[in-house]
Amino acid sequence: MVAPLRIALAGLGTVGAGVIRVLETNGALIARRAGRPIEIVAVSARDRSRDRGVDLSAYAWEDDMSRLAARADVDVVVELVGGADGPALALARGALAAGKGLVTANKAMIAHHGLELAQAAEDAGVALRFEAAVAGGIPVIMGLREGAAANALSRLYGILNGTCNYILTTMEHTGRDFAEVLSEAQALGYAEADPTFDIDGIDAAHKLAILAAIGFGAQIDFGAVETEGIGRLKAADFAQAAELGYVIRLIGLADCDEDADGARRLFQRVQPYLVPRGHPLAAVDGATNAVVIEGNFAGRLLFQGAGAGAGPTASAVVADLIAIARGQAGTPFSVPAAELEPVPPAGAGHRRNRAYLRFTVTDRPGVLAEISAAMRDAGVSIESLIQQGRPEEGGEVLIAMVTHEGPESAVSAALALLEGSPSLTEPPLVMRLLG
Amino acid sequence: MVAPLRIALAGLGTVGAGVIRVLETNGALIARRAGRPIEIVAVSARDRSRDRGVDLSAYAWEDDMSRLAARADVDVVVELVGGADGPALALARGALAAGKGLVTANKAMIAHHGLELAQAAEDAGVALRFEAAVAGGIPVIMGLREGAAANALSRLYGILNGTCNYILTTMEHTGRDFAEVLSEAQALGYAEADPTFDIDGIDAAHKLAILAAIGFGAQIDFGAVETEGIGRLKAADFAQAAELGYVIRLIGLADCDEDADGARRLFQRVQPYLVPRGHPLAAVDGATNAVVIEGNFAGRLLFQGAGAGAGPTASAVVADLIAIARGQAGTPFSVPAAELEPVPPAGAGHRRNRAYLRFTVTDRPGVLAEISAAMRDAGVSIESLIQQGRPEEGGEVLIAMVTHEGPESAVSAALALLEGSPSLTEPPLVMRLLG
Numbered sequence: 001m002v003a004p005l006r007i008a009l010a011g012l013g014t015v016g017a018g019v020i021r022v023l024e025t026n027g028a029l030i031a032r033r034a035g036r037p038i039e040i041v042a043v044s045a046r047d048r049s050r051d052r053g054v055d056l057s058a059y060a061w062e063d064d065m066s067r068l069a070a071r072a073d074v075d076v077v078v079e080l081v082g083g084a085d086g087p088a089l090a091l092a093r094g095a096l097a098a099g100k101g102l103v104t105a106n107k108a109m110i111a112h113h114g115l116e117l118a119q120a121a122e123d124a125g126v127a128l129r130f131e132a133a134v135a136g137g138i139p140v141i142m143g144l145r146e147g148a149a150a151n152a153l154s155r156l157y158g159i160l161n162g163t164c165n166y167i168l169t170t171m172e173h174t175g176r177d178f179a180e181v182l183s184e185a186q187a188l189g190y191a192e193a194d195p196t197f198d199i200d201g202i203d204a205a206h207k208l209a210i211l212a213a214i215g216f217g218a219q220i221d222f223g224a225v226e227t228e229g230i231g232r233l234k235a236a237d238f239a240q241a242a243e244l245g246y247v248i249r250l251i252g253l254a255d256c257d258e259d260a261d262g263a264r265r266l267f268q269r270v271q272p273y274l275v276p277r278g279h280p281l282a283a284v285d286g287a288t289n290a291v292v293i294e295g296n297f298a299g300r301l302l303f304q305g306a307g308a309g310a311g312p313t314a315s316a317v318v319a320d321l322i323a324i325a326r327g328q329a330g331t332p333f334s335v336p337a338a339e340l341e342p343v344p345p346a347g348a349g350h351r352r353n354r355a356y357l358r359f360t361v362t363d364r365p366g367v368l369a370e371i372s373a374a375m376r377d378a379g380v381s382i383e384s385l386i387q388q389g390r391p392e393e394g395g396e397v398l399i400a401m402v403t404h405e406g407p408e409s410a411v412s413a414a415l416a417l418l419e420g421s422p423s424l425t426e427p428p429l430v431m432r433l434l435g
Numbered sequence: 436m437v438a439p440l441r442i443a444l445a446g447l448g449t450v451g452a453g454v455i456r457v458l459e460t461n462g463a464l465i466a467r468r469a470g471r472p473i474e475i476v477a478v479s480a481r482d483r484s485r486d487r488g489v490d491l492s493a494y495a496w497e498d499d500m501s502r503l504a505a506r507a508d509v510d511v512v513v514e515l516v517g518g519a520d521g522p523a524l525a526l527a528r529g530a531l532a533a534g535k536g537l538v539t540a541n542k543a544m545i546a547h548h549g550l551e552l553a554q555a556a557e558d559a560g561v562a563l564r565f566e567a568a569v570a571g572g573i574p575v576i577m578g579l580r581e582g583a584a585a586n587a588l589s590r591l592y593g594i595l596n597g598t599c600n601y602i603l604t605t606m607e608h609t610g611r612d613f614a615e616v617l618s619e620a621q622a623l624g625y626a627e628a629d630p631t632f633d634i635d636g637i638d639a640a641h642k643l644a645i646l647a648a649i650g651f652g653a654q655i656d657f658g659a660v661e662t663e664g665i666g667r668l669k670a671a672d673f674a675q676a677a678e679l680g681y682v683i684r685l686i687g688l689a690d691c692d693e694d695a696d697g698a699r700r701l702f703q704r705v706q707p708y709l710v711p712r713g714h715p716l717a718a719v720d721g722a723t724n725a726v727v728i729e730g731n732f733a734g735r736l737l738f739q740g741a742g743a744g745a746g747p748t749a750s751a752v753v754a755d756l757i758a759i760a761r762g763q764a765g766t767p768f769s770v771p772a773a774e775l776e777p778v779p780p781a782g783a784g785h786r787r788n789r790a791y792l793r794f795t796v797t798d799r800p801g802v803l804a805e806i807s808a809a810m811r812d813a814g815v816s817i818e819s820l821i822q823q824g825r826p827e828e829g830g831e832v833l834i835a836m837v838t839h840e841g842p843e844s845a846v847s848a849a850l851a852l853l854e855g856s857p858s859l860t861e862p863p864l865v866m867r868l869l870g
Binding site: 022290 | 453456457460461464465467468469470566572573574577578580581582583584585586587652713715718720725730731732733734735736737738739740741744746747749750751752753754756757758761762763765766769770771774
């Protein structure tokens with residue numbers, strides 16, 4: 001048998017314990033597939049005494065996580081600490097600088113520092129892999145780097161946050177409001193005590209930025225992701241979407257087109273979308289994730305599965321370790337880091353879409369005329385209109401409409417005309433229809 | 436730039452021409468991702484003069500396909516001729532024996548000779564890859580070999596034949612009968628003039644046998660796939676399935692369990708199944724393929740996309756070439772060929788299922804009592820019964836039922852009791868419910 005791949009684990013939360021469990025349970029099978037055993041040599045976490053349901057006695061313990069990178073008996077450091085900066089980033093830099101491979105599930109760190117880390121890994125001639133950072137157990141990074149490698153992509157998009165999808169599909173099925181469903185999701189463990197990262201779309205934006213960089217050969221640009229969360233959705237939006245034949249999903253979407261002057265522009269958006277009922281993403285329920293890759297030869301490829309959880313995420317971490325053990329790690333972003341292009345963000349204005357617009361208005365005459373006039377003056381053509389007759393609490397009425405396809409700038413102009421109108425009791429909500 | 440990967444193409448049908456088109460259209464992108472260009476050096480096909488819509492003038496032409504394997508300027512032979520044996524197999528053996536890598540889309544050849552070819556490739560230290568042989572453009576072999584590599588699989592199953600899925604979903608949507616929809620599919624190019632391989636399930640069985648070998652580390656055993664086609668389905672079956680909340684899909688399914696004596700047994704079946712409407716495979720429409728892999732940590736992974744066609748299949752062929760160009764080809768069946776175990780087939784008898792049974796009977800009193808008695812005597816418990824009251828042409832009546840979960844042997848015993856009964860105008864149809 002060839003020498004084992006010796007790994008060190010930093011972070012022993014649910015995913016870290018999951019990695020230990022995968023290697024314990026499937027170790028013999030993994031060794032056959034990898035061509036050699038994968039052995040945990042050392043571990044580190046904040047609290048040594050905590051019961052994690054796994055036996056740590058066979059592994060060296062380091063109180064100081066950064067020392068894992070210095071150990072001569074370690075080939076690959078597995079970083080499962082989390083956080084874009086701080087100890088996770090220090091460990092990642094230290095491991096690569098010491099000539100160790102690095103496997104991480106840390107989407108925030110890769111979204112912010114992926115280019116630097118990839119360059120460091122390539123300079124050191126070691127592996128950097130982060131399959132678990134995007135869509136948990138779904139091998140979508142492999143799908144991009146390998147499965148769809150022969151294709152120029154027209155776009156990629158998907159459901160990248162299980163918490164949001166759980167909340168949205170529960171709202172869809174129960175007709176209940178956001179706050180209530182969020183509380184329940186928190187009680188059930190589907191949402192964090194502080195759910196901001198998830199429900200504001202930031203977690204999905206991290207993942208999207210990583211996928212977009214790989215898919216379009218662009219330097220990762222998390223800051224350019226236009227991000228909107230799900231916190232403003234009302235039960236009425238779901239009812240109205242349903243009436244039109246749509247469901248609501250938080251979609252991360254990226255594409256890369258050429259400007260009039262031939263320069264590439266990267267568009268990245270995370271936003272609730274109306275998804276037509278026949279679309280594969282409309283059938284994605286609960287905490288499941290799914291990613292669609294559209295290639296110029298492969299057509300539409302869909303990857304679907306569990307987007308989070310100890311088992312699925314650990315499965316992805318160990319898949320990366322197996323690739324390293326096989327000597328098949330490759331370059332982190334498919335092309336060498338130095339060849340990733342700095343692609344400026346695309347403005348959304350000239351994008352053409354159908355849009356769902358929802359206005360919360362005071363129940364008085366003339367409001368609909370006011371909104372309609374703004375649409376007309378901005379050149380927005382309305383395809384269908386739903387006015388919810390029964391006032392909500394506080395005498396509010398919802399007016400929802402779907403526009404014909406047109407430039408996003410026209411919708412923005414219409415909303416600008418309505419800004420400050422005393423008829424509107426809150427800012428209008430805009431959702432695009434996934435085409 | 437590193438030296439190019441030099442390839443020879445055998446077979447210039449739609450897929451072969453597609454490979455040329457992929458390499459022409461996306462060549463620069465592919466070279467960046469692969470780390471070096473992929474260059475076609477030589478081609479061979481039956482008819483040199485045929486117009487394929489691609490320019491062949493830059494490539495050496497070999498009238499005798501087998502000479503591609505002998506060319507010193509070729510690194511990898513791409514076999515797109517087809518057929519389990521004959522020239523394709525001779526070329527494959529010749530290429531590997533000459534120390535060339537081999538990429539093929541030939542599911543029949545791999546299903547019949549995959550073990551021998553994998554052994555030959557490993558002995559020669561060259562790559563053998565066949566992503567395009569299963570599910571067209573969907574990277575499901577990569578999903579098994581790499582994405583799910585950390586998992587022991589409980590089962591894998593999917594929609595592996597686009598022609599059948601097109602026919603079944605058209606029958607579902609239109610309520611028309613098999614023969615009529617098949618003719619239309621042939622006219623539209625979705626089905627071959629001789630559709631036997633597709634509609635009898637043989638093509639799906641080839642693919643299933645390949646996936647099962649990789650997924651379960653078993654020597655490929657195409658002969659053991661229990662195979663049933665879609666030719667006996669009637670419009671009434673779809674109507675009755677719909678009433679019960681199901682659709683009908685041709686499913687290839689494999690699992691691998693241990694016997695009472697601890698020996699592994701491989702179960703492989705291709706058969707029309709009733710799929711519950713909420714299941715992801717129920718939403719797979721038209722010529723699309725989809726494969727589900729159930730892992731002990733990743734959970735349920737779904738891969739979906741175009742299962743055939745020049746573009747998707749060529750995309751998979753070139754993905755394999757990119758992996759070879761990167762030096763990441765690995766072992767063809769995930770574990771070395773010598774470690775693939777000869778796993779005997781599992782008998783279906785003790786498998787527990789719910790089943791849909793459909794009887795075509797003469798319209799006379801006592802028939803239902805006769806069938807019910809056979810069920811009772813064999814210990815089959817009926818969950819629901821639909822008797823279609825209106826006789827079909829020729830005075831036939833359909834009786835359909837769904838059983839409670841029970842052993843398949845009990846259903847077989849019941850049908851044996853009814854064998855030869857003059858009440859039945861054709862053999863009963865059995866479909867399992869996908870659980």
